[in-house]
Amino acid sequence: MNVYDKAHQLAKALKESAEYQTFKSLEKNLQANPSIKSMMEDFKKRQFEVQSAQMRGHKVEKTKLEKLQEMEEQLMKDSTVGNYLEAEFRFTQMLSDIYKIIGESIEIEDLE
Numbered sequence: 035m036n037v038y039d040k041a042h043q044l045a046k047a048l049k050e051s052a053e054y055q056t057f058k059s060l061e062k063n064l065q066a067n068p069s070i071k072s073m074m075e076d077f078k079k080r081q082f083e084v085q086s087a088q089m090r091g092h093k094v095e096k097t098k099l100e101k102l103q104e105m106e107e108q109l110m111k112d113s114t115v116g117n118y119l120e121a122e123f124r125f126t127q128m129l130s131d132i133y134k135i136i137g138e139s140i141e142i143e144d145l146e
Contacts, residue, residue: 044132057125060118070112077105 048054065071080102087094109115 048129048132051125051128053121053125053128057118057121060114060121063114064118067114070109070115073105073109074115074118077102077109080105 064074080098084094084098084102110119
């Protein structure tokens with residue numbers, strides 16, 4: 035058994051999955067609306083900054099958290115964004131589950 039062949043098979047299965055197909059379709063819808071696309075990019079950038087700071091053990095300013103919450107509430111008013119974020123979550127959850135399965139089978143320990 036060639037491990038690389040199996041990896042390519044897994045990649046193909048992921049690409050053909052309903053979760054991925056839905057995610058990509060909704061991503062196209064999001065990309066078609068420049069204003070929502072721009073707001074999402076800004077939101078994700080700020081979200082990443084907050085999460086990175088928290089992971090490094092830094093305290094995040096309350097105003098930054100409030101701004102992020104406001105942005106999320108504004109974005110979620112649009113059904114395109116809500117559907118996209120839900121599809122993104124389902125797809126990334128599937129990837130996380132697969133990583134966990136692989137990690138457990140070869141005994142990769144969490145670095146936490």
